[in-house]
């Protein structure tokens with residue numbers, strides 16, 4: 001940016017870098033690849049329009065997200081960063097499911113302990129009681145979902 005040297009964008013587009021160049025604060029001439037990639041994916045005029053719609057103090061973040069998206073799109077031309085988002089969302093669902101099962105198991109063990117201290121310990125068999133606990137439990141997931149997972153884990157008969 002220093003002196004009269006044009007920013008990376010104006011250098012690539014071979015134009016004079018005006019004092020109020022919208023790209024200059026975010027695309028310094030020492031990092032030409034940063035602009036080259038957003039230009040290739042979004043086009044310079046679209047990037048310019050997108051930046052104009054954002055208040056100045058948020059433009060730096062907007063540029064970071066455009067660069068991130070452009071890089072993702074280069075690596076994965078079909079899904080771009082949606083590929084990563086989908087992968088992570090699936091992981092979140094799986095972990096939420098595991099958490100629900102773990103919480104159900106904790107609740108079940110707590111109920112067993114409560115009952116064993118309060119009543120005759122031989123009143124119910126361990127497995128029978130465990131089934132009852134899982135039928136009662138619903139922690140944001142349907143009982144059927146939990147049952148399905150337990151079936152897979154051979155815990156449900």
Ligand SMILES: [Zn+2]
Pocket residue numbers: 006007008009010011016017018021022023024
């Ligand atoms: Zn410029």
